[in-house]
Amino acid sequence: MNKLIERHPIGMVIASLPIWIVLYLALQSIADAIVSISGLPPNGRITEAVRFFVFETPKVVLLLTLVVFAVGIVRTYFSPEHTRKILGGKSLFVGNVLASMLGIVTPFCSCSAIPLFIGFVEAGVPLGVTFSFLVAAPMINEIAVVLLFGLFGWKTALLYVSTGLLIAITSGYVIGRLKVERFVEDWVYQVHSTTGAWEETVPSFPDRIQSGYAAVKDIVGKVWPYIIVGIGVGAFIHGYVPENFMAGLMGKSAWWSVPVAVLIGVPLYSNAAGIIPIVHALLEKGASLGTTLAFMMAVIGLSLPETIILRKVLRMPLIFIFVGVVATGIIIVGYIFNVVY
Amino acid sequence: MTIRVLGSGCAKCKTLEERIRHLVAEHQLPVEVEKVTDLQEIMKYGIMMTPGLVINGKLMSVGTVPKDSLLLQWLRQEET
Numbered sequence: 001m002n003k004l005i006e007r008h009p010i011g012m013v014i015a016s017l018p019i020w021i022v023l024y025l026a027l028q029s030i031a032d033a034i035v036s037i038s039g040l041p042p043n044g045r046i047t048e049a050v051r052f053f054v055f056e057t058p059k060v061v062l063l064l065t066l067v068v069f070a071v072g073i074v075r076t077y078f079s080p081e082h083t084r085k086i087l088g089g090k091s092l093f094v095g096n097v098l099a100s101m102l103g104i105v106t107p108f109c110s111c112s113a114i115p116l117f118i119g120f121v122e123a124g125v126p127l128g129v130t131f132s133f134l135v136a137a138p139m140i141n142e143i144a145v146v147l148l149f150g151l152f153g154w155k156t157a158l159l160y161v162s163t164g165l166l167i168a169i170t171s172g173y174v175i176g177r178l179k180v181e182r183f184v185e186d187w188v189y190q191v192h193s194t195t196g197a198w199e200e201t202v203p204s205f206p207d208r209i210q211s212g213y214a215a216v217k218d219i220v221g222k223v224w225p226y227i228i229v230g231i232g233v234g235a236f237i238h239g240y241v242p243e244n245f246m247a248g249l250m251g252k253s254a255w256w257s258v259p260v261a262v263l264i265g266v267p268l269y270s271n272a273a274g275i276i277p278i279v280h281a282l283l284e285k286g287a288s289l290g291t292t293l294a295f296m297m298a299v300i301g302l303s304l305p306e307t308i309i310l311r312k313v314l315r316m317p318l319i320f321i322f323v324g325v326v327a328t329g330i331i332i333v334g335y336i337f338n339v340v341y
Numbered sequence: 342m343t344i345r346v347l348g349s350g351c352a353k354c355k356t357l358e359e360r361i362r363h364l365v366a367e368h369q370l371p372v373e374v375e376k377v378t379d380l381q382e383i384m385k386y387g388i389m390m391t392p393g394l395v396i397n398g399k400l401m402s403v404g405t406v407p408k409d410s411l412l413l414q415w416l417r418q419e420e421t
Contacts, residue, residue, distance in 0.1 A: 080389035107404065111351030112390045114380055119389035191384045312380060 009209035024062050031055035049239030056151070056277065057231050061224060063150045064143065064273075066217055071105075071142040072215025076208040078106045080116055087125045091178045095129035100168035103136030104161075110138055110306045115312055118191055127184070128176015134310075135326055136168035139301030143223060143271035144322035151280040156289075157339075163181075164297065167329040174325050226274035237281035247286030250295075257291045258334035262327050265298025275299050289341050294334030302326055343373045343417055347383045347393035354392040357406045361394075364409060370416055 005012050031054045040047040083106045087099055108116070113134065120130040140161055148157040203211070233305050250257050275296055302323060311319060344361060348354025358376050365372045375381055386393055390404030396419050401407075407415075 084389070107390065109351060109353075109390075111349070111354075112404070114349070115384060115391060116389045118384050119387070122387075187381060191381065 005210070005213050009206045009213070012213075013209060020062065020066060024059070026238075027059050027062075030058075042269075044192050045239045047239075049235040052238045053235040056234070056308070057228060060150050060227055060231065060277070061220070062224070063146045064227070065220055066266040067142050067146045068219045069212040069216050072212035073208050074105060074214070075107045076203055076211045078102070080106055080112075080119060083133075084120055084123045084125060087120065087129055088123045090126070090129060092126060092128055092173060092276075095126055096132040096169045096172040096176070099125075099129045099172060100136040100165050100208060101134040103133045104140045104169060106133075108137040110303070110309065113306060113309055114313055118188055121184070121188055122191060126176055127181055128172045128174075130172075131175045131322065132168045132172025133172055135301065136165065138303070138306065139168065139297060140164040140271060141300075143219070144276065144296075144300060147272055147276035151276060152283075160293065160296075163293070163333045163337075164301070167297070167326065167333060170184060170225065171322075171325045171329050175321060178321065180321060183315040183321075185313050185315060188313050217293055223271060226271055227277070230274040230277035234281040236275035237285060239279070241281070241285050244286040250282060250287035250291045252288045252290075252338050253320050254291075257288075258294050258331050258338065261291050261295035261334070262331050265295045266302045266323065266327060267304050268299050269303045269305055270299055270306040272296075272300050289336050290334040290337030290339075291335055294330050297330045297333070298327065301330070342371065342416075344354065344416075345375045345377050345393075345395040347377045347386060347388065349378045349380060351384065351391050353404075353406050355393045356411065357368040357394065360406060360409060360412060364413055364416065368413070368416075372416065389414055 003215045031051060034054045035047060038050065038052060083102045086102065087095055090098060117130060117134070120133070121127070145157050145161060148160050248254065250261065279292050279296050283289065307319060307323060310322070314322070344365075346354065346358045346361060348357070354376075358374070361374055364370070365374060383391070383393065386395065386400055388400070388403045392404070392406070393400060394402045394407070396415055401415055
């Protein structure tokens with residue numbers, strides 16, 4: 001398999017796409033078949049939970065494979081070096097908009113947050129613009145978008161992406177206006193790379209396809225256990241938790257639910273793959289969209305491990321400002337959705 | 342010959358270090374492998390993604406775990 005991909009990357013795409021489509025179209029029938037063979041009582045709670053699980057799991061994995069593959073190829077056209085060049089010396093507002101959008105497509109991993117931060121600062125990217133990037137990059141990722149699309153439909157996915165962008169743009173802008181440069185650790189400004197910037201060779205098209213395969217192997221290989229556990233918990237909630245159970249707790253009438261959801265969400269750390277199936281089931285049981293959205297954004301976008309990593313370059317006041325501004329943005333978005341929907 | 346793997350604890354950084362050590366042992370190459378975790382030291386190479394791979398002072402790759410065949414080729418090249 002690996003050899004085949006290495007030798008005929010494009011041929012393998014053409015060969016596997018029809019298989020993907022057939023599988024995706026057959027999902028419902030396969031799930032129904034499994035449920036009917038299993039001999040579970042029709043309309044029983046356990047039956048509903050099992051049906052949910054055997055339908056949603058392969059669906060999400062299939063969608064994820066396709067999108068991660070595509071994003072893997074798209075990302076070869078972007079690199080942090082390239083993004084940094086675009087953002088260097090940009091004015092505050094324009095820079096924030098650009099940085100948030102580039103945050104979606106530039107390869108990013110929270111373990112690389114520090115080198116990226118320093119690289120941006122060194123190249124003269126304003127601090128506020130850098131923060132827009134750091135908010136958008138983890139919050140709006142392909143895994144979140146696929147899961148939202150798969151479980152809720154394109155409207156919710158679009159809603160998530162646009163509100164995520166809005167939060168990234170405004171929080172970066174606000175932080176930029178606060179003049180927080182003095183809260184950056186001194187050593188950051190003393191770093192001067194001796195070798196000059198890394199210049200990547202331009203990959204050929206088959207190379208880019210290879211990167212798509214590598215991304216699938218890497219990301220899908222890493223998140224599938226989260227998806228199974230997430231959908232498992234979701235299936236349990238789907239089958240066993242009574243309708244409207246969440247309405248009092250996470251419904252519109254509970255005004256305090258949005259800030260509480262964010263407060264609980266910030267220290268919780270999970271990737272989108274684990275949290276979204278659970279959120280899906282909560283929504284089904286009467287939780288309101290704004291509260292759920294806020295909870296999800298707080299879990300995915302703000303995480304304790306990343307904040308601890310950032311402490312190496314940012315002093316405590318700036319850490320609090322960063323978390324505070326982003327959390328406030330998320331809470332506002334939560335309230336707006338609770339009012340509008 | 343000295344090899345430095347630049348990275349402060351990401352999953353790919355560990356993988357790259359393992360791959361390198363494995364190749365060096367397997368082919369009995371006269372190589373000193375060093376893992377650099379100090380951020381200030383890493384940043385001297387001006388990289389924005391980890392891991393970075395430095396062979397004899399030269400930055401060879403950034404943000405990826407190159408294939409074994411490619412790694413071996415680099416190791417052999419520098420040896421001669």
